[in-house]
């Protein structure tokens with residue numbers, strides 16, 4: 001077992017182990033990738049205030065997200081095709097999250113189905129919904145998430161149409177991969193991934209195949225998904241979906257204070273300040289830069305979470321100190337999963353936990369609730385001067 005000291009160690013193993021098509025799928029942003037890059041580089045601009053001679057005993061990273069106990073304020077974000085990064089990937093990631101005491105969010109576009117993840121875990125997980133044109137299918141998905149006892153629904157609002165990622169088009173991304181001369185050449189160098197993938201039956205979108213009308217096989221599936229994301233999604237529809245679901249609701253993909261107020265009006269329990277990891281609107285602000293204006297607008301009335309760009313416990317600490325009440329990691333756990341399956345996701349969580357705990361201590365804080373802007377050094381124009 002290699003010694004893993006940071007998320008980047010996992011990323012390097014992940015890159016060696018997983019077929020190029022799926023590595024590129026994760027490690028890319030839309031168009032010029034400006035927002036994708038700035039999601040991480042903007043975190044780097046914020047510095048920490050070192051404090052000394054503070055009694056550090058009895059520290060804890062434990063807190064709550066939407067009233068649920070978490071061992072640290074870091075959930076696993078919904079990631080489509082997780083089961084292509086590693087065989088049975090969603091089940092493996094969910095199990096690692098469950099053991100670690102953090103929420104796992106299952107994507108609509110997962111390989112393992114809602115029922116399959118529920119049957120292979122012991123604690124409730126969160127379900128992420130993409131709104132599709134087929135209302136009966138969406139209604140059934142919500143019912144299936146209820147039946148599986150999912151403890152929150154994460155409704156994604158920033159993907160009514162798909163941002164363009166050049167590499168996915170060039171690679172002909174599909175699940176399972178189409179066998180062309182170049183994918184075959186690449187797959188031949190990824191034999192451990194291939195052997196594990198051959199030992200599982202979970203190789204298609206498990207929430208869709210057999211559940212959506214007219215989708216019987218991989219070929220019909222790709223046509224179906226391409227035309228299914230519903231461009232009509234609006235706030236009235238969000239209200240209806242909230243009623244249909246009836247449980248805790250998290251609205252994901254908010255990047256603007258006005259939208260945050262709308263989310264508050266529809267009665268959501270939390271919002272996720274997110275630009276989808278830089279995969280949708282290229283040129284949008286990084287999440288960490290957008291956070292303060294949203295916290296100022298609604299932070300005392302609704303729980304504000306953040307994702308996009310988190311690669312370390314220091315990043316988690318910065319987001320929490322700027323007013324977030326929870327964070328999510330996407331790629332950071334995917335690197336771990338692709339590198340080493342369940343162990344790799346655990347390893348990613350351990351790395352981030354250790355970094356968060358140590359950084360908290362060196363900033364002179366013992367509890368997540370004590371994190372505030374006082375421990376940060378933020379460049380003067382970090383959040384301002386946009387017109």
Ligand SMILES: Cc1cc2nc3c(=O)[nH]c(=O)nc-3n(C[C@H](O)[C@H](O)[C@H](O)COP(=O)(O)O)c2cc1C
Pocket residue numbers: 025026027039077078079080081107108109128156252274275276277278279307308309310328329330331332
């Ligand atoms: C490979 C990949 C697939 C994703 N699939 C989904 C998805 O199915 N649903 C969703 O709401 N967000 C999806 N996202 C966005 C993540 O939930 C999250 O917002 C993003 O990964 C956070 O940025 P980070 O990867 O820098 O942590 C995906 C992100 C990645 C990297």
